[in-house]
Amino acid sequence: MADFEPKIVAFVCNWCTYAGADLTGTSRIKYASNVRIIRFPCTGRIDYMLLLKAFDEGADGIMISGCHPNDCHYTSGNFHARRRWIMFRSLCDFMGIDTRRIIFSWVSAAEGARWAEIVNSSVASIRELGPYDNYKNIAKKPVMETENHG
Amino acid sequence: MDDLKKRAKELLETSAVKVVIGYEQGTAGKTRALFAEKPEDADRLIFDSRCVQNLAVYVTKREAKDKGKMAITATLPVMRSIIQLASEFQVNDNNLLVLGITPGSELMEFGNLAEVETFVHQYQIEIDASYKEKLDKLDKMTPSERWNFWIDELTPCFKCYACRAACPMCYCIRCTVDFNQPQWIPVPSHELGNLEWHIMRAIHLTGRCIDCDACFNACPLGIPINLLTKRMIEDARANFGGYQPALQGEHLMSTYKPDDKENFIQ
Numbered sequence: 001m002a003d004f005e006p007k008i009v010a011f012v013c014n015w016c017t018y019a020g021a022d023l024t025g026t027s028r029i030k031y032a033s034n035v036r037i038i039r040f041p042c043t044g045r046i047d048y049m050l051l052l053k054a055f056d057e058g059a060d061g062i063m064i065s066g067c068h069p070n071d072c073h074y075t076s077g078n079f080h081a082r083r084r085w086i087m088f089r090s091l092c093d094f095m096g097i098d099t100r101r102i103i104f105s106w107v108s109a110a111e112g113a114r115w116a117e118i119v120n121s122s123v124a125s126i127r128e129l130g131p132y133d134n135y136k137n138i139a140k141k142p143v144m145e146t147e148n149h150g
Numbered sequence: 151m152d153d154l155k156k157r158a159k160e161l162l163e164t165s166a167v168k169v170v171i172g173y174e175q176g177t178a179g180k181t182r183a184l185f186a187e188k189p190e191d192a193d194r195l196i197f198d199s200r201c202v203q204n205l206a207v208y209v210t211k212r213e214a215k216d217k218g219k220m221a222i223t224a225t226l227p228v229m230r231s232i233i234q235l236a237s238e239f240q241v242n243d244n245n246l247l248v249l250g251i252t253p254g255s256e257l258m259e260f261g262n263l264a265e266v267e268t269f270v271h272q273y274q275i276e277i278d279a280s281y282k283e284k285l286d287k288l289d290k291m292t293p294s295e296r297w298n299f300w301i302d303e304l305t306p307c308f309k310c311y312a313c314r315a316a317c318p319m320c321y322c323i324r325c326t327v328d329f330n331q332p333q334w335i336p337v338p339s340h341e342l343g344n345l346e347w348h349i350m351r352a353i354h355l356t357g358r359c360i361d362c363d364a365c366f367n368a369c370p371l372g373i374p375i376n377l378l379t380k381r382m383i384e385d386a387r388a389n390f391g392g393y394q395p396a397l398q399g400e401h402l403m404s405t406y407k408p409d410d411k412e413n414f415i416q
Contacts, residue, residue: 096297
């Protein structure tokens with residue numbers, strides 16, 4: 001598994017973490033390229049179904065990041081999100097979904113260096129866990145199986 | 151339950167209500183829902199220990215609402231459902247009269263929903279001890295054992311949506327699971343769609359489920375899907391101090407506290 005490169009999808013809010021990730025770039029801080037960033041208006045707008053869809057499509061890990069509590073552009077979006085994450089994460093855990101692969105963080109627009117650190121540590125921990133075979137096995141598309149027969 | 155029959159008959163004779171929703175003798179020794187619209191229909195009303203279907207599922211249906219004012223035979227779980235539905239603006243005093251049946255099987259008529267709420271609040275939502283044991287057993291497993299447990303349990307599910315049909319809280323005219331542009335839940339009877347459907351169902355019922363077990367009773371395969379909603383009830387208690395249906399106030403998942411505690415956000 002030495003050459004395994006995890007695929008990670010990051011769901012970030014427009015106002016803090018996306019701007020923070022921009023700052024990482026403009027500060028020329030180098031970080032792992034395993035993360036595909038998806039920009040959302042607010043963490044409060046991240047539907048849990050989208051997180052599951054990322055696993056469906058073959059992600060090995062998911063990052064979710066937004067403004068620190070009390071810093072939400074819309075005042076309370078991240079507070080609502082936090083309450084939902086608590087319940088969603090617990091349900092995932094109860095169903096046996098590997099919650100170590102779902103990484104939540106608060107990263108502000110000024111924390112470019114912190115974003116690089118969190119991405120690097122997430123990539124390292126998910127590389128250690130290996131590919132997310134449990135989910136990938138059930139997410140196999142039936143079409144692909146028939147293609148293999150041909 | 152002669153009181154119930156008598157009262158239902160009175161209500162229909164005086165046109166105080168247009169329909170009384172209750173239970174009647176069904177086939178194969180089972181009971182089924184009765185919609186009594188004429189005074190003589192009220193004679194068919196029964197109530198005994200077999201009457202476990204949550205009748206609140208009907209009060210949000212167009213077919214029932216269009217008849218006019220409804221009266222409903224309501225056990226404690228049904229009353230809880232009604233209060234939750236009222237708090238979501240699905241029913242109100244103008245279209246619903248509650249013929250309560252107390253846990254001691256006594257008929258108790260309520261003048262309005264506020265009285266029902268007061269009655270319901272005497273009893274906390276409490277997970278049955280046998281289910282608590284099951285939850286504990288699952289909690290003690292490793293995540294991959296839990297994964298295998300659920301994949302095994304959910305594999306036979308063919309998404310008949312009996313659980314959705316039986317649940318009073320699943321009243322959306324168009325459910326996320328019916329969408330095909332985009333298709334959120336894969337349709338085939340397959341582990342992936344099954345897993346995602348049951349996650350979705352449990353999340354949508356978080357903070358709203360009143361633990362009536364209607365979903366489990368309706369499942370033709372006996373899949374313990376009520377474990378998921380029970381887990382959510384326990385988590386709501388552990389994290390946010392629990393909830394119970396109430397006519398006033400915020401819903402658990404549509405509000406927040408600035409000091410909600412978690413231990414997983416970096």
